[in-house]
Amino acid sequence: MLGHDLKFWIAVVGAIIVKLLLSKTQSVLKALATVVAALFFAWIFTDPMLHFMEWEPETYKAPLAALLALTSEGLLRSLMTINLDKIVEYVRTLRS
Secondary structure: OOOOOHHHHHHHHHHHHHHHHHOOOOOHHHHHHHHHHHHHHHHHHHHHHHHHHOOOHHHHHHHHHHHHHHHHHHHHHHHHOOOHHHHHHHHHHHHO
16 A cells, blocks of 8 residues: 555544644634645655665564654644744844
């Protein structure tokens, strides 16, 4: 199933469900975006991370996928709350 076994997808979907249930209320579009990011990052980066870290896939694939899903979902949620006007003001303050 898309290059991964059932344990992988159960871990990823479980992590996403927990994160959505424990997160503040957000719009449907933002929730969908964070879910897509979580699925994408877990699907794309789990095997390369296992290889890079030289970890045994049989033991670490599902937990790493869940961790990547949670991390990417949280990262996107944080990026969506950034106020660009405040960043521009901060940069201007640094330059002066």
